[in-house]
Amino acid sequence: MASLEHIGIAVRNADTATRLYDLLLGLIPYKVEEVESESVVTYFLDAGGTKLEFLSSDDPESAIGRFLGRHGPGLHHIAFEVEDLQDACVRAVEAGIRVLGDGPSTGADGKNVVFLHPKDTHGVLIEFCKAARPLWRKVEFSHSTGAKRYFTAGSAGNPVLLIVNSQFKSGLGQLIPKLESAFHVFGIESASDFPIVPEMIRSETQHASDIIYLLTTQQQATSVASVMRDPETSLSVAASIVVCGASAVVSAFADLPNLLIASTEQPPGASAYEGLPVAILPHPVSSDESTFLDWLLLVLKGYFRSTLTNP
Numbered sequence: 001m002a003s004l005e006h007i008g009i010a011v012r013n014a015d016t017a018t019r020l021y022d023l024l025l026g027l028i029p030y031k032v033e034e035v036e037s038e039s040v041v042t043y044f045l046d047a048g049g050t051k052l053e054f055l056s057s058d059d060p061e062s063a064i065g066r067f068l069g070r071h072g073p074g075l076h077h078i079a080f081e082v083e084d085l086q087d088a089c090v091r092a093v094e095a096g097i098r099v100l101g102d103g104p105s106t107g108a109d110g111k112n113v114v115f116l117h118p119k120d121t122h123g124v125l126i127e128f129c130k131a132a133r134p135l136w137r138k139v140e141f142s143h144s145t146g147a148k149r150y151f152t153a154g155s156a157g158n159p160v161l162l163i164v165n166s167q168f169k170s171g172l173g174q175l176i177p178k179l180e181s182a183f184h185v186f187g188i189e190s191a192s193d194f195p196i197v198p199e200m201i202r203s204e205t206q207h208a209s210d211i212i213y214l215l216t217t218q219q220q221a222t223s224v225a226s227v228m229r230d231p232e233t234s235l236s237v238a239a240s241i242v243v244c245g246a247s248a249v250v251s252a253f254a255d256l257p258n259l260l261i262a263s264t265e266q267p268p269g270a271s272a273y274e275g276l277p278v279a280i281l282p283h284p285v286s287s288d289e290s291t292f293l294d295w296l297l298l299v300l301k302g303y304f305r306s307t308l309t310n311p
Contacts, residue, residue, distance in 0.1 A: 002088075005081040005111075005129055006044070006051035010064050011073045014043045014056040019053070021045060029054075030178040030297065033108045040064045042108040045295075046178065046230050053079075053108070079127035088128045089114055097121060104130075110199030136176075136187060141200055144211070150200050151187035160211045162186050162199055164220055173263065182211070191223040214242045214300075242300065 011017040021027045029043040039062035043054040055076060057064040067076060082088040085104050092099055098117035107113035111129040162181035176192035179185050186201060188194070201211065203306045215221045241244050 002128075003040050004050050005079045005108075006053045007075070008053045008055055008077040008079060008125075008127070009074065010055050010071075010076040013031040014069060015055045017054050018043050018045065018109050022112060023074055027052070030301075031109065031181040033110050033181075035106075037064060037065050040108075044109060044178075059290040077111070077127050080130050081245070082130055084127045085112055085114060085130040092116055092128075095299070098255060139204075141203065141241075143196055143199070145196070148193060148196070148200070149189065150193075152204060153185040153187075154183055154286050156184050158182060158184040160184045162188065162197060162211055162213050164188055164191055164215075178297055179300065186211075191220045193221050199237065212300075 009017070018027075018029050023046075027045045028045060029045055031044040032041065033044070034041045038057075039059035040055050040057045043056075045052040045152050055064045057068070059065045060069060063075070089103060097120040100115040100117055102110045102115045104200045107127075107129065110131055112131075113129045115126055116128070139150055139152065141148040141150055143162055161179060163185060164187070176185055181207070184204075186197075186204070188197060188200070195199075198210065213224055215224060
């Protein structure tokens with residue numbers, strides 16, 4: 001079944017356009033990406049149930065440059081995520097609708113895309129898109145305790161953001177495409193793998209000392225606190241901890257300088273955390289899950305962008 005994936009807007013100056021949406025709606029880009037083959041720079045904003053894609057180009061002969069020359073800034077296309085891109089193209093052709101270009105090509109945001117001629121679709125340029133790659137890259141890891149595996153996304157040159165895969169059941173997986181532009185997102189299958197996380201990460205990157213642990217349950221928080229206090233492990237006590245949800249806040253973390261509490265309410269025993277940053281997020285029950293995830297994304301990227309670049 002197709003679903004609305006994003007709305008594309010052509011602009012002459014993407015920085016100016018995105019600042020306006022920040023002013024009006026509090027929406028800021030979570031990803032900026034250049035598609036060299038199309039001479040276009042794309043800015044993605046999360047608008048809750050869908051995304052906005054701002055497209056700009058310095059090349060007047062590019063597709064976006066020509067569009068701006070003829071029409072000026074404005075709505076460029078509407079994109080739908082489809083289950084089978086080739087099948088969607090066949091159905092369009094059978095319906096007498098022209099497919100632009102030579103079929104599917106590589107687009108922005110990890111998608112393969114194809115466009116339909118707007119003269120055949122009531123004046124609207126329609127894009128069909130499909131993820132070109134899986135959310136995670138799965139890696140098998142050999143360890144003395146047995147065979148393990150972990151999952152990665154994003155550049156290995158970015159700070160490591162660690163997530164336990166079970167967290168995706170709560171919707172946290174929606175953040176991965178947005179976080180991978182700023183973090184090397186690293187997933188483990190179980191909290192029991194926390195003691196060997198530095199070894200796993202060192203097999204991928206030299207940033208094992210910059211691990212940010214995103215914890216959402218009491219069990220995960222307790223496991224990490226225990227590992228951090230074990231002198232036999234190589235887990236640095238200087239690692240950054242994000243505890244999301246008041247129930248996951250434990251006193252064992254109160255002495256850590258890099259603790260960030262992203263809670264839906266003031267954590268109990270708040271005096272113990274005096275001087276530590278506490279971000280109060282809207283609760284999913286009183287708003288909705290996407291709003292909660294959007295706020296968490298802003299906290300993660302905003303807080304760690306400043307702390308990791310300005311130690």
